[in-house]
Amino acid sequence: xxxxxxxxxxxxxxxxxxxxxxxxxxxxxxxxxxxxxxxxxxxxxxxxxxxxxxxxxxxxxxxxxxxxxxxxxxxxxxxxxxxxxxxxxxxxxxxxxxxxxxxxxxxxxxxxxxxxxxxxxxxxxxxxxxxxxxxxxxxxxxxxxxxxxxxxxxxxxxxxxxxxxxxxxxxxxxxxxxxxx
Numbered sequence: 001x002x003x004x005x006x007x008x009x010x011x012x013x014x015x016x017x018x019x020x021x022x023x024x025x026x027x028x029x030x031x032x033x034x035x036x037x038x039x040x041x042x043x044x045x046x047x048x049x050x051x052x053x054x055x056x057x058x059x060x061x062x063x064x065x066x067x068x069x070x071x072x073x074x075x076x077x078x079x080x081x082x083x084x085x086x087x088x089x090x091x092x093x094x095x096x097x098x099x100x101x102x103x104x105x106x107x108x109x110x111x112x113x114x115x116x117x118x119x120x121x122x123x124x125x126x127x128x129x130x131x132x133x134x135x136x137x138x139x140x141x142x143x144x145x146x147x148x149x150x151x152x153x154x155x156x157x158x159x160x161x162x163x164x165x166x167x168x169x170x171x172x173x174x175x176x177x178x179x180x181x
Contacts, residue, residue, distance in 0.1 A: 011084060056161025077122065082102050120155075
């Protein structure tokens with residue numbers, strides 16, 4: 001497994017090497033020693049969650065106030081266009097976004113530090129995303145920005161086929177900036 005840094009400060013990609021044979025494949029999806037080597041506390045991740053989405057579904061853009069929420073995200077089935085936006089005031093990459101494709105071929109795991117908005121669009125008929133999160137969910141700390149906010153300029157690769165009412169009612173980037181500063 002190798003680790004790559006991204007354009008966003010603190011965001012990492014853990015890229016395993018799947019082994020294929022006549023039975024299928026085997027891959028390591030998490031390595032505590034490697035995570036620790038790159039500054040993560042593997043014991044900090046206390047909750048695993050999974051979502052299933054159909055093609056075109058957009059979930060996001062979500063974040064957490066307070067101490068934020070760090071997470072490890074990987075695609076167990078299908079593929080997603082995964083998007084992050086840095087919302088950490090004072091960060092050298094504040095306000096910048098980055099997209100990566102996560103899929104069930106490379107099994108790349110995305111490390112998202114606390115202080116980011118996160119969202120994704122399902123690229124395949126059925127997509128399963130697995131999250132390893134470092135804090136219990138506290139609804140009072142929920143942050144969200146509408147997925148199609150014109151200031152964020154997120155380029156979603158497919159037309160949106162499903163978006164939750166919560167995500168459609170999310171505030172603007174400008175509103176979030178007022179809340180953060």
